[in-house]
């Protein structure tokens with residue numbers, strides 16, 4: 001992938017993960033990654049409409065998935081799409097946790113393990129420092 005394209009994705013996101021919103025400055029040892037929202041495996045392309053910045057945790061758990069299982073209904077639901085969906089429509093902060101407000105939000109929170117213990121510890125520390133959000 002072209003380095004200019006990577007830089008554009010990074011700048012557009014404000015240098016934060018577009019799923020869990022962690023900022024690059026808060027995870028200095030792991031560089032945020034440019035990910036394909038629709039994976040190459042599913043014919044997703046290298047263009048700005050299909051690229052997002054993601055932390056290693058979100059990217060790892062998302063993998064090539066386009067859908068997940070809604071923990072409430074059990075239905076197969078599309079994942080949050082950072083280019084088409086608005087974060088605030090699907091997620092909300094409750095303390096240091098990210099809560100899914102919609103089927104899509106709940107499904108994405110669960111699949112990407114957005115509230116795993118490691119992330120909650122980091123957010124708790126950031127909150128104490130007044131740097132969460």
Ligand SMILES: [Zn+2]
Pocket residue numbers: 017018019020021022054055056057058059
């Ligand atoms: Zn993330």
